[in-house]
Amino acid sequence: MDVHLVDGTYELFRHFFGQPPRKAEDGSEIGAARGVVTTVVGMLANGATHIGVATDHVIESFRNEMWPGYKTGAEIDPVLRSQFDILETALDALGVGLWPMVELEADDALASAAAVAAKDPEVRQVIICTPDKDLAQCVIGDRVVQLDRRTGTVSNEDQVWEKFGVAPRSIPDWLALVGDSADGFPGLAGWGKRSASLVLAHYGQIDQVPDKVTEWDPTVRQAVRGAAKLAERLAGGRELAELFREIATLRIDPTLLDSVSGLRWRGPTSAFGDVCQLFRDQMLADRVAALASQP
Secondary structure (H helix, E strand, O other), X not given: OEEEEEEHHHHHHHHHHHOOOOEOOOOOEOHHHHHHHHXXXXXHHOOOOEEEEEEEOOOOOOHHHHOOOOOOOOOOOHHHHOHHHXXXXXXXXXXXXXXXXXXXXXXXXXXXXXXXXXXXXXXXXXXXXXXXXXXXXXXXXXXXXXXXXXXXXXXXXXXXXXXXXXXXXXXXXXXXXXXXXXXXXXXXXXXXXXXXXXHHHHHOOHHHOOOOHHHOOHHHHHHOOOHHHHHHHHHHOHHHHHHHHHHHOOOOOHHHOOOHHHHEOOOOOOOHHHHHHHHXXXXXXXXXXXXXXXX
């Protein structure tokens, strides 16, 4: 079997900004939530059998206590934010696995589920459906891959190397040096994507990079422009770099998924009819009913 893990927060944003609005009878906006549910139903129609969706039920997480500039929900459009609850209610009624995250984030849930699923011998492949670079740290060979559903691009371990210049396990270190504007931490001054890739491709983790450039591997030292200055900045900012790496490292909580069998879609609950009424979409109700009736 294949396991599909969907970043519901990303999908909600994507549909909100990529599709025209759609109103419920009471005038509330439901277009983005309906779009995500339709997407998940489409995955079921295309043969997906085991699906889990993670959402950021509360936008803030423990990481906000670690770094004051970490992303918050302060600037999220209230119309978009109001659809998180709608989406979670709809997905629960659809009957797919759902992780509405509070202390941890949706990315942590996806990483946790991927770790559990990858250990199941009955699982052929784990497909993490998000382009988020954080999740690249979860990729394992061809067994755990990332799928950008918008472009259809699948990234296995070779593609992670090609894109970032480092192994999946080094992605948190790479982000610590380069920074992540989407998550709100800046990285270390002077360090860019190329220099971080060249150094980490050799050393693997920040801890293994010597403080003095004279102690760097000669090949790395010669390849990295301004190596002496970068080494100096790393030596002086190592504590900050380690903090950023901790922020970028996804937390694995195996209790979020007892077993892969719990992700098998067995049809909607009786509440899905109410969801389709809210969406004013009888065709969606009929499509799901037809899928549920298949052997």
